[in-house]
Every structure is written in C-alpha cells, then in structure tokens.
Amino acid sequence: MTQRHTIILLQPTQNRATRTFIDYQSVPDAMDGICGLFEKRLKDANPNLRNITYDISDLYKYIDALTDMSALVFNPTILAYAPFDRSWIKQQAFERLKALARD
Incomplete structure (x- = not known):
C-alpha cells in the first residue's frame, strides 16, 4: 500500500470553511505531511x-483534536x-515514525 496516491x-x-485536503504520492509521504503539519503547529x-x-x-493528541481527519488511498484493484x-x-x-527511527 506504500506507493498509492493518498488524499x-x-x-x-x-x-466548515477550514475544511481542506492535501494529496500525496504515497501513504508514507502523507504521514510525513501530517507530522510536518503537527511540527509547524x-x-x-x-x-x-x-x-x-x-x-x-503528542501526535495522537493533535490528530484527535482536529474536528475531522480521514484519508482516501487509491486502490488499483x-x-x-x-x-x-x-x-x-x-x-x-x-509505523512511519518507527520506520524512520530504524533508518
């Protein structure tokens, strides 16, 4: 699932005017983007x-504090x-942060 376009x-x-979307080339890129939003905050x-x-x-608290957050991941099947x-x-x-910590 790692290289699937993710919104x-x-x-x-x-x-409701704060609703937005951000698209990424992959799930890991999307997770990096979410961490980046949190770090900017x-x-x-x-x-x-x-x-x-x-x-x-701390990251979980940030995600939970948002009014809404979800993901759409392209399924080629x-x-x-x-x-x-x-x-x-x-x-x-x-999982992404765990993988980055191993690198």
Missing part, C-alpha cells in the same frame, strides 16, 4: 524554542479510492 481530508476547527506555538521534541502520544479513518491514520503515522 488527506482534514477540518482543523468546527468552522508546535513551532508556531513555541517560536523561541530552537529544538522541539515530541512523542507519538478497484480503480477507486478507499476511505480510512483517524485511527488508521494514527497507526500509519506510528
């Missing part, structure tokens, strides 16, 4: 800190996008 749908706040909230660290529970929920995204993010 992340998100709504950061209750305001941390940097914006802590502009005077040079190094910011976080653990997986059916030539359509399959939907995945927030818990799947959290599991994929965990």
Whole structure:
C-alpha cells in the first residue's frame, strides 16, 4: 500500500470553511505531511524554542483534536479510492515514525 496516491481530508476547527485536503504520492509521504503539519503547529506555538521534541502520544493528541481527519488511498484493484479513518491514520503515522527511527 506504500506507493498509492493518498488524499488527506482534514477540518482543523468546527468552522466548515477550514475544511481542506492535501494529496500525496504515497501513504508514507502523507504521514510525513501530517507530522510536518503537527511540527509547524508546535513551532508556531513555541517560536523561541530552537529544538522541539515530541512523542507519538503528542501526535495522537493533535490528530484527535482536529474536528475531522480521514484519508482516501487509491486502490488499483478497484480503480477507486478507499476511505480510512483517524485511527488508521494514527497507526500509519506510528509505523512511519518507527520506520524512520530504524533508518
């Protein structure tokens, strides 16, 4: 599933105007993008800190705090996008960070 086009749908706040999407070439790229959004939020909230660290529970809290987040992953077998929920995204993010830690 790693090289399948992935669309992340998100709504950061209750305001429906904040709904947006970001597309990525693969699931790992999408997970990197989600981590990047979280890291940007941390940097914006802590502009005077040079190094910011976080653990997986912090990332999970960020994902859970969003009003909505889901993923659409292209499935070439059916030539359509399959939907995945927030818990799947959290599991994929965990797997991605674990893989990066091994490298």
